[in-house]
Amino acid sequence: MNWLKSFKMEIRMDFMNWPDQHPSLKILGSLEDPADLVRVSSVCRSWRHFVIANGLCKRLCLRIFPHFLRVDCVIEPSCGIEKPSEFGCSKFVEWETLKREHKTYAFLAQGCLSFPLRECILDAISASSTDNYPVESIRNTLQLGDNSEGRAS
Amino acid sequence: MSSSTDSPTLTTETTQLSPQPDTETAKPTKKITLKSSDNQIFEVEESVAMEFATVKSFFEDSPSSTDIVPLPNVTAKPLSQVIEFCKEQIKFKANPDEAQKKKYNAEFLTEKSDKDLVDMIPVANYLEIKDLLDVLNQAVADRIENKSVEYVRNFFGIDNDFTAEEEAALRREHAWAYEGVDED
Numbered sequence: 001m002n003w004l005k006s007f008k009m010e011i012r013m014d015f016m017n018w019p020d021q022h023p024s025l026k027i028l029g030s031l032e033d034p035a036d037l038v039r040v041s042s043v044c045r046s047w048r049h050f051v052i053a054n055g056l057c058k059r060l061c062l063r064i065f066p067h068f069l070r071v072d073c074v075i076e077p078s079c080g081i082e083k084p085s086e087f088g089c090s091k092f093v094e095w096e097t098l099k100r101e102h103k104t105y106a107f108l109a110q111g112c113l114s115f116p117l118r119e120c121i122l123d124a125i126s127a128s129s130t131d132n133y134p135v136e137s138i139r140n141t142l143q144l145g146d147n148s149e150g151r152a153s
Numbered sequence: 154m155s156s157s158t159d160s161p162t163l164t165t166e167t168t169q170l171s172p173q174p175d176t177e178t179a180k181p182t183k184k185i186t187l188k189s190s191d192n193q194i195f196e197v198e199e200s201v202a203m204e205f206a207t208v209k210s211f212f213e214d215s216p217s218s219t220d221i222v223p224l225p226n227v228t229a230k231p232l233s234q235v236i237e238f239c240k241e242q243i244k245f246k247a248n249p250d251e252a253q254k255k256k257y258n259a260e261f262l263t264e265k266s267d268k269d270l271v272d273m274i275p276v277a278n279y280l281e282i283k284d285l286l287d288v289l290n291q292a293v294a295d296r297i298e299n300k301s302v303e304y305v306r307n308f309f310g311i312d313n314d315f316t317a318e319e320e321a322a323l324r325r326e327h328a329w330a331y332e333g334v335d336e337d
């Protein structure tokens with residue numbers, strides 16, 4: 001029956017169906033404060049997964065500070081760049097990267113939004129993207145550890 | 154009081170007063186009957202029903218059409234609110250007035266409860282009414298801005314499935330994000 005064909009969207013309806021599934025990307029994508037995104041990501045497991053998998057913190061950060069488009073990847077001082085194929089599971093590595101980005105970009109956006117840090121970090125990024133790549137790349141000048149607790153070290 | 158079109162059948166939705174007797178209303182308009190999942194019948198003008206991309210594509214796919222368009226999963230209350238919104242949008246399409254439209258949309262949204270807004274989203278999504286979906290999403294985002302995690306859970310009726318330890322760890326990771334949220 002034609003009708004059934006045109007109502008295949010029932011599946012999408014489930015996806016949107018509160019409260020057991022995900023919030024819409026549009027709603028969370030409309031939030032403009034990294035703190036909102038962080039809190040939303042601790043509402044429940046599926047929401048956390050949703051926020052991280054869609055890279056919402058990164059998107060927000062890049063929307064506010066397009067400077068960061070030049071950032072190649074983010075690392076945490078303690079764990080280095082992603083562990084190579086030892087685990088043989090690219091999904092795992094990918095997920096770890098997304099989690100790291102969630103954490104780091106939330107910090108970054110928050111840090112950059114607080115006034116004194118704003119210029120300091122943006123200057124550092126402009127500087128680091130000028131010469132002597134990769135030794136002075138952003139990766140080597142901007143680390144999560146420098147920014148702990150939302151304050152400059 | 155209302156337009157001069159003949160409408161012999163009962164409509165369950167609360168028909169709003171439609172004061173402007175402009176040229177549009179003078180024409181006899183085709184009506185389309187929608188049936189909600191809880192078996193309420195809604196008679197809407199074709200122009201309104203065509204705002205629902207889902208319904209529109211149904212009629213395009215099968216022009217011979219049926220008498221009643223069933224809308225599975227769409228209950229009467231949010232559907233009536235969605236229809237109310239779309240009726241107004243049609244008027245703005247005929248007589249564009251951005252300021253008035255903004256004003257109407259803002260009023261439409263502020264008078265709705267949290268639950269009303271949240272219930273309308275899947276309906277607008279299902280019927281593919283992009284404009285409405287956009288304003289609903291923005292309105293919901295505005296309502297959860299700077300609210301606590303518990304508030305957001307209540308807002309959407311979500312159970313916390315983190316263990317106490319996990320939740321504490323999440324809060325530690327971004328302690329700054331949990332400070333200074335709204336009281337309520």
